[in-house]
Amino acid sequence: MRKSRNLEKRRHGLQMVTLCISTTMVLTLLGLVMLSVLTAHNLQKNLRENVEISVILGDTIAKEDGVALGKIIQKKPYAHQVTFISSEEALKMAKEEMGIDPTEFTGSNPFSPELTVTMEAEYANTDSLSVIVKRLLKDRRVVDVAYTKDEIDGMNRILEPVSIALLGLSVLLIFICYTLISNSIQLSIYSRRFLIHTMKLVGASWGFIRRPFLKQAVVVGVISALLTCSLLGGIIYMLMPFMPHVEEIMTWRELAITAAAVFVFGFVITVFCTLLSVNKFLRMTAGELYKI
Incomplete structure (x- = not known):
């Protein structure tokens, strides 16, 4: 048992x-x-938060105005991070990347000040970006907005x-x-x-x-x-x-x-x-x- x-x-x-x-x-x-x-x-x-748009500003825009605009954009729900790049900084970056001085060919600085805007993930699509671009272009300080549409769609x-x-x-x-x-x-x-x-x-x-x-x-x-x-x-x-x-x-x-x-x-x-x-x-x- x-x-x-x-x-x-x-x-x-x-x-x-x-x-x-x-x-x-x-x-x-x-x-x-x-x-x-x-x-x-x-x-x-x-990956989506690595999507960036370049907000090109007018050549006559002072650094203070550019930084102020960047702070306004930073408060928007679509902006993950906003960085102001002056024309001098853009020229310096171009020299480091290309190994040559573009002013030797143009006689002047060919770059304009710009704001690099890193997008929030949910806004990293062409439909949202097209609306955002239209709103940004309404500001008199903004000359153009550039982004790689084909890469984002892909x-x-x-x-x-x-x-x-x-x-x-x-x-x-x-x-x-x-x-x-x-x-x-x-x-x-x-x-x-x-x-x-x-x-x-x-x-x-x-x-x-x-x-x-x-x-x-x-x-x-x-x-x-x-x-x-x-x-x-x-x-x-x-x-x-x-x-x-x-x-x-x-x-x-x-x-x-x-x-x-x-x-x-x-x-x-x-x-x-x-x-x-x-x-x-x-x-x-x-x-x-x-x-x-």
């Missing part, structure tokens, strides 16, 4: 370990995809389908993860279906029968989530040397959101699937249990 109980405990412990491992593997896959989606969103934001044509594809992949993987965890839990409870039926026959309430299974589900969910977070942390740590500047797109915020999602998903899905599986066997008769 004692040997039978020890064997049952050992089998139950092995099932729990197997369930933890399978759940951890599924949660790790989900965590990697979620982290990829969050970092991809940040990468897209960074960037958005690439980024938008990528965002949709990543979102679709995330939804698909959540469904796959749910299915895999649900099947693992059902197999674990299937081996104890007659124990459930026996408890029901001796008059135990459904709530009493469910309780140990739900406690196990909570333990499995928490342990699997902890193991998953440890695995993800190890993977990120090993990849850090091969991904320079990764901290710009993978911040503590993304890591915290991913960890929280792993814990919530691990807890909710294990408890929910356990509840469904136990209820399924509770509704079955002895004859039905033998047939499955």
